[in-house]
Amino acid sequence: SQQGEEDPQALSIQEGENATMNCSYKTSINNLQWYRQNSGRGLVHLILIRSNEREKHSGRLRVTLDTSKKSSSLLITASRAADTASYFCATDGDGNSGYALNFGKGTSLLVTP
Amino acid sequence: EAGVTQFPSHSVIEKGQTVTLRCDPISGHDNLYWYRRVMGKEIKFLLHFVKESKQDESGMPNNRFLAERTGGTYSTLKVQPAELEDSGVYFCASSLALADYNEQFFGPGTRLTVL
Numbered sequence: 460s461q462q463g464e465e466d467p468q469a470l471s472i473q474e475g476e477n478a479t480m481n482c483s484y485k486t487s488i489n490n491l492q493w494y495r496q497n498s499g500r501g502l503v504h505l506i507l508i509r510s511n512e513r514e515k516h517s518g519r520l521r522v523t524l525d526t527s528k529k530s531s532s533l534l535i536t537a538s539r540a541a542d543t544a545s546y547f548c549a550t551d552g553d554g555n556s557g558y559a560l561n562f563g564k565g566t567s568l569l570v571t572p
Numbered sequence: 573e574a575g576v577t578q579f580p581s582h583s584v585i586e587k588g589q590t591v592t593l594r595c596d597p598i599s600g601h602d603n604l605y606w607y608r609r610v611m612g613k614e615i616k617f618l619l620h621f622v623k624e625s626k627q628d629e630s631g632m633p634n635n636r637f638l639a640e641r642t643g644g645t646y647s648t649l650k651v652q653p654a655e656l657e658d659s660g661v662y663f664c665a666s667s668l669a670l671a672d673y674n675e676q677f678f679g680p681g682t683r684l685t686v687l
Contacts, residue, residue, distance in 0.1 A: 490675075492675070501576075501681050502615075502665075502678035507674075507675050509673070547615065549615075558603065558620055558667070559617040559628055560607070561617070562615040562616075563614060
């Protein structure tokens with residue numbers, strides 16, 4: 460099953476503004492993670508939120524999780540040009556081992572100076 | 573501490589040839605994963621090793637793909653013979669994989685182009 464559908468697919472904002480990305484999934488999960496990928500680079504782990512957690516902060520990042528709606532949001536506050544990247548949510552808990560991550564297609568964020 | 577490394581960073585081969593990708597996980601991580609992203613599609617899980625054992629290979633597309641992790645350290649993913657649709661970016665990840673905290677660390681990926 461396809462998990463981790465991000466919304467919007469693309470987002471363009473100016474420096475200093477906040478960026479909000481949403482993710483929906485279909486089956487039960489153990490954890491939900493957000494990753495960032497800069498153009499041509501690998502995936503960088505941003506934050507992990509467990510299924511029994513509702514909100515988590517890390518620096519300028521705030522992640523929420525609503526398991527009743529099977530959705531999560533990633534908020535980046537006071538965005539910078541360096542935040543320009545693709546952002547993916549990934550869920551686990553499905554599959555044979557339970558550890559395989561299921562990714563969405565990602566949100567492409569552009570932050571202009 | 574070194575992160576997950578992958579070799580090569582890029583590979584261009586012709587259809588029918590063989591390619592072997594290598595992944596070195598973070599030292600001490602028993603769990604190693606392979607993923608790939610085909611152009612325009614999502615990042616898809618291929619398989620999961622726990623030490624040298626294949627825990628889950630449900631994502632392997634067909635028998636042209638062979639993954640090994642002899643000795644439970646680095647892993648290789650061989651594609652033989654390569655087809656055009658195998659082109660994409662192959663990511664490796666590793667984790668300590670505690671039962672309820674599955675934080676996976678990814679390598680930079682190998683971009684495979686099959687001509």
